[in-house]
Amino acid sequence: MARFTGLRPAVPALCIALLLAACTTPGPVTETPPTPLPQQPVEPPARTITPRLAAAAEALTKMAAMQERLYRIAAPLLINNADLCKASTRNLLGFTARNRYWYPGEYNEAAGIAFDMGERLQVTGVLAGSGAARAGLRRGDNLISASGKALPVGPNASSTVGSVFGPLVASQASLALQIERDDKTRELTVPVTRACGFAIELGNADNVNSYADGSRVLVTRGMLQFAKSDEEIAYLLAKGMAHNILGHATSQRSVSTIGSIIDNLTNVRPDTSMLIGSGGIKAMPPELDAAADQLSMYLLVRAGVGIDGAPAFWKRLAATYPATVLNGYVANHPGTAARLAAIDKATADIRAKQAAKKPVAP
Numbered sequence: 001m002a003r004f005t006g007l008r009p010a011v012p013a014l015c016i017a018l019l020l021a022a023c024t025t026p027g028p029v030t031e032t033p034p035t036p037l038p039q040q041p042v043e044p045p046a047r048t049i050t051p052r053l054a055a056a057a058e059a060l061t062k063m064a065a066m067q068e069r070l071y072r073i074a075a076p077l078l079i080n081n082a083d084l085c086k087a088s089t090r091n092l093l094g095f096t097a098r099n100r101y102w103y104p105g106e107y108n109e110a111a112g113i114a115f116d117m118g119e120r121l122q123v124t125g126v127l128a129g130s131g132a133a134r135a136g137l138r139r140g141d142n143l144i145s146a147s148g149k150a151l152p153v154g155p156n157a158s159s160t161v162g163s164v165f166g167p168l169v170a171s172q173a174s175l176a177l178q179i180e181r182d183d184k185t186r187e188l189t190v191p192v193t194r195a196c197g198f199a200i201e202l203g204n205a206d207n208v209n210s211y212a213d214g215s216r217v218l219v220t221r222g223m224l225q226f227a228k229s230d231e232e233i234a235y236l237l238a239k240g241m242a243h244n245i246l247g248h249a250t251s252q253r254s255v256s257t258i259g260s261i262i263d264n265l266t267n268v269r270p271d272t273s274m275l276i277g278s279g280g281i282k283a284m285p286p287e288l289d290a291a292a293d294q295l296s297m298y299l300l301v302r303a304g305v306g307i308d309g310a311p312a313f314w315k316r317l318a319a320t321y322p323a324t325v326l327n328g329y330v331a332n333h334p335g336t337a338a339r340l341a342a343i344d345k346a347t348a349d350i351r352a353k354q355a356a357k358k359p360v361a362p
Contacts (some may be wrong), residue, residue, distance in 0.1 A: 070233070201265075
């Protein structure tokens with residue numbers, strides 16, 4: 001897959017061959033028509049990459065790297081906890097895709113520079129351990145068809161492709177996926193994956209927060225920078241998943257409010273005025289927060305994530321960005337003491353079950 005590495009050199013000018021006629025001795029002059037040269041394909045003019053366009057391409061490249069990191073960390077949490085996600089468990093293909101029209105304005109053209117993205121849907125992320133990963137699907141593959149059905153292209157492809165994939169995933173154990181890679185068509189058989197059906201999103205803002213609206217978990221760029229390790233990011237993802245599993249956004253009547261914030265933050269250029277103050281989000285009651293923290297410990301252990309560092313992470317977050325930082329995580333989840341007690345209780349139960357070689361489940 002082409003990657004943005006800077007400005008491209010200009011296309012070399014085409015050389016024109018000149019045919020010269022020689023003189024003969026006096027007499028009739030016969031003109032010999034020149035032998036036509038075989039036509040060479042004319043290369044398209046080089047794309048003009050302005051500094052502004054180059055900056056946009058670089059921004060997209062950085063966003064893609066952060067989103068890929070989130071997918072990688074989330075993969076075992078989603079796949080290994082399918083039986084704990086209950087009503088949120090789904091058959092998934094295990095990849096995401098979009099085309100250049102998903103990006104607004106100048107980022108539309110920048111997507112072509114950064115990812116060689118065009119009219120077709122292109123794979124932007126593959127969930128590790130999923131059927132797509134096992135089948136060999138890669139980031140950068142272009143999607144052509146699924147089980148013989150042509151996949152949409154053009155401006156509405158990202159919003160309409162679900163109508164093709166949805167019925168297929170619901171009714172088939174695997175899909176015959178036709179892709180384009182390195183200008184060659186390939187056929188892959190992609191098994192569906194039973195997993196927690198939560199979308200994992202990157203928030204393009206610097207406030208230190210994470211949001212869960214019942215179907216999605218979003219981690220902001222600022223929170224990714226605050227977290228010192230993949231393990232700490234896993235704590236955030238598991239906590240958001242636990243809130244979704246327990247239906248807390250619904251019980252708090254905040255699905256619409258949190259959902260609008262997630263919608264905004266997934267934009268390349270979000271409206272940061274929505275992050276002034278609390279953004280209309282009500283603080284989570286301590287008992288609900290504690291329940292989510294307790295469940296999150298089981299999700300983490302089942303995904304192979306160490307949990308010993310969880311209390312220290314949450315304490316550091318509360319000390320660095322306390323509840324007085326209104327657009328921060330602790331302002332939305334202020335019951336730190338109750339949360340830490342729930343984590344300790346869950347950890348003790350998990351250790352006892354592990355020692356007794358019992359299944360790790362709440």
